[in-house]
Amino acid sequence: MRGAHEDEPERNDEPDRDDRTGRPGAPGDASDTDTATGAGDAGARGTVAGAGGGAGGEPGAPRIPLPRASVEDTGRALPDAVPGGPLTLEHHVLTSLLGAWALAACSAEEAAAVEAHIGECEPCADEALRLRDAVALLQRPESLDLDPALRTRVLEGCLERRPPRIPVPEWATPYDAETSRLDALLQDIGDAEWHAPVRLRWFEADGAASRRTTVAGVIAHLLTVDGLVAVALGLADPLGDIAAPTSAPAGRTEAYWRASHFPPTRAVRAPWREQSHSIVRTVSFTGDSGGMPVSYGDFELPLHDAMLDRAFECWVHAEDIAEAVDYPYEPPSARHLNRMIDLAARMLPGALAERRRAGLAAPGARPHLVAAGEPGRSLRLEIEGSGGGEWLIPLDSPGALGSADHEVAHVALDGVEFCRLAAGHVPPAEAAAGQVGDREAIRDVLFAAAGLSRM
Known part of the structure; x- marks a missing residue:
């Protein structure tokens, strides 16, 4: 902006000096200049009345230039947006707005200007894409559950590179997989969800039967029944000194619930997890022991079938827990x-x-034929x-x-x-x-x- 006195002819007489500052001109001249050139130009030149010392040894020049005044502080009207189109902004201004645009913190006019610019400027478009990806990483995902097949894919990829020195027997892999999937579910739930109500359901005497417990109570049930396999393998019984009236699964569970703090808390996860790891580790070291009998009280199963039975029950009760805490859960492979x-x-x-x-x-329709060997x-x-x-x-x-x-x-x-x-x-x-x-x-x-x- 040109000053009001810029077109006046140059004066040859030496200007008067202020006795206090030594600057050319009288004190009244400074106010005239400010009026003509505006506060913004005065800030840009860095001239401040009364400032002493400066570059080049000239008295009166400021040591540090003051910040440029904002147009909002001058009382002037802000520039209007261009009707029907985006703002016209310089490249460096648009570049500085990319971060705010990625965070959706721009005004509508600024966002339109940025989007129009990144459609034409490849470097800014790349930077905008990187910033949007970074913002997406800051957002918490809607679901914390993992792809059920992720663990299998990772393990298969690892085993292709180097087979395990002591592999898990094939008949034990369903139990290993299902306990791991349930453990991943338990890791995601909060403290309060461990006390969510769960109803255990089964079929008895041609009718539906059920038992009300909590998420922690279900894990305690799995701990005690898996203990039948642990005992058969020579591991410690999770019941310890608790005397169960029978070795049937229901009797063991009821005995554990009565003797322990009820309802159980999330602390039950640690012994259940450790026991499942110990079972998998032990069957891996014992080799071909799948025919070892495991007693369920009124019947027995060979070890390889007992491990399948425990994998099946782990999956079924994991679905019970997932339903109670509103967690997505997929069937086994x-x-x-x-x-x-x-x-x-x-x-x-x-x-x-x-x-x-x-x-x-x-009764059988043809028992006499069966007895005859047909x-x-x-x-x-x-x-x-x-x-x-x-x-x-x-x-x-x-x-x-x-x-x-x-x-x-x-x-x-x-x-x-x-x-x-x-x-x-x-x-x-x-x-x-x-x-x-x-x-x-x-x-x-x-x-x-x-x-x-x-x-």
Whole structure:
């Protein structure tokens, strides 16, 4: 901006000096100059009345220039936005606005100007993209749960590079995977959620049964029942000196709940986690010991089946916990789910025979033929979807699967649905997706599958 006196002819006479400051001109001249040139130009030149000493030895020049005055402090009107278009800003101003734009802290006009600029300027566009990515990292994700297959992919990638010196037996991998997935869920929940109510459900005497507990109570239940496998392997019993009235899972759990602080707290996670690690580590060192018997009180399972049974129950109760705390939870991998279904299918003939002895199922249609050594009736169990396959279930004797060739019925179910039936979470009358053949045989098998469940 040009001064008001800029066009006046140059004066040859020497200006008067202020006796106090030694500056040219009288005190009144300074106010005239300020009026003509504006406070902004005075700040830019750094001239301040009364300031002493300066560069070049000239008295009166300021040592440090004062900050440039803002246009908002001068009382002048701010520039209006260009109607119908973005602000016209210089490149360095637009660059300085990129951070605010990434944080959505710009005004609408500034944001429009920045977006128009990054559409034309490649360096600024790259910087804007990096800033937006950085802002995204600052946002807390909506869900803390990991991809259920992530652990498997990481382990497979590691094992491809170097196989483990002492691998986990194949029959123990479902238990290892399911306890790890449940542990990841427990790591994400807060202190208050450990006391969220959970209802344990199972099927007993052809009816639904349940027991109310908490998330911590469920982990205490898993700790005590997994202890049956730990004891069989020579590890410490989590019940310690607590005398259980029976070695059945329900009796052990009730004894632990009564003797310990009830309801349990999140402190139960540490012993459960340590025990599951010890079980996996021990079976890895013992080698081929899958045939070792594990007692469940009124029945026994070989170790490899007991580990599958514990993996199955870990998954079922993890879903109970996930439902209680509103946490997404996926079924096991197809390979592990198939093994769990196979275990249930292999246990069905014995469960069906037990129901007949208890008068809960119809007697075999051709017992005289079975006694004579001829093949009996069978039901074809077709499992669809993940972990699917087909199994022939003997109906007239607790023989091996596929030993009967007179097929009288065919039942089709989804894999996860069948597992929930075997866990007592689905009523038998609502489980089958498709039924063909002997209705009585189908009913007996479905009720026997539900009868496999327990607390």
